[in-house]
Amino acid sequence: xxxxxxxxxxIGNLEDISLRALRILSEADLILCEDTxxxxxxxxxxxxxxxxxxxxxxxxxxxxxxxxxLLKSGKNLALVSDAGTPxxxxxxxKLVALATKENIQVLPVPGASALTSIISISGVPLDRFIxxxxxxxxxxxxxxxxEIINSxxxxxxxxxxxxxxxxxxxxxxxxxxxxxxVGRELTKKFETVLRGDLENVLKNIESDKINSKGEFVVIVx
Numbered sequence: 001x002x003x004x005x006x007x008x009x010x011i012g013n014l015e016d017i018s019l020r021a022l023r024i025l026s027e028a029d030l031i032l033c034e035d036t037x038x039x040x041x042x043x044x045x046x047x048x049x050x051x052x053x054x055x056x057x058x059x060x061x062x063x064x065x066x067x068x069x070l071l072k073s074g075k076n077l078a079l080v081s082d083a084g085t086p087x088x089x090x091x092x093x094k095l096v097a098l099a100t101k102e103n104i105q106v107l108p109v110p111g112a113s114a115l116t117s118i119i120s121i122s123g124v125p126l127d128r129f130i131x132x133x134x135x136x137x138x139x140x141x142x143x144x145x146x147e148i149i150n151s152x153x154x155x156x157x158x159x160x161x162x163x164x165x166x167x168x169x170x171x172x173x174x175x176x177x178x179x180x181x182v183g184r185e186l187t188k189k190f191e192t193v194l195r196g197d198l199e200n201v202l203k204n205i206e207s208d209k210i211n212s213k214g215e216f217v218v219i220v221x
Contacts, residue, residue, distance in 0.1 A: 002029070002075040004099045006092060008085040008111030012188035014045050016112045022046055024109050028078035032067065034090060038082045055079065057091040064098065071104045078109075085113045089133040089158055115156060118183045118217045121193060124154055126219075132157040135167060149174040154221035164216045168202040171220065178220050185214035 005024045010016040025031060026048050032055040033039035039052055055067065071077060079086050079095060086092030099106050119126050130153050135144050148155045149171060159167050161184075171178065180201050182194045190213050194201045198220075
């Protein structure tokens, strides 16, 4: 049996990768990528020449079975997402579940994550928190918004630049008392962290001409 390595990659700054992650990527027989073009930028930067294969939420059963057969035949594979740690709001968890059912060894190679990055600089007590990933666009959205406001624990979620203003407005309608920490483009060129009450943070984002760049991670407490 081979090993499936779940490898965290940078969320922006290409220097944010561990020596172990670079070694595993260099030694793997094949690298499974959410988007091979995105991963190739990282591999080129570190002069790693290894074959890649796409694996994402639309990957069919035939390719998934092929990947599992490679592992069963003794090949060591590295699984990466476009950025951050696979399995956190991306399809990597599905492959891990299938691999473990086949008694294939799965090993983590930890590293960058937008979730842990925002927690580390939030200044908010986060011994306990709820993580919701990306909020749904339509189905059950109102329920999620209400759960965020009514939660007794801080809530963390991801949001796209196209819906961040809408989401903050929906939260504000239900509560003007909540405080937020909003991170955008963490570790990247336009890295921004905003702190304060919902209303003022919303105003800052609405007045920002570059709010359409990059994904957001939000803490509501």
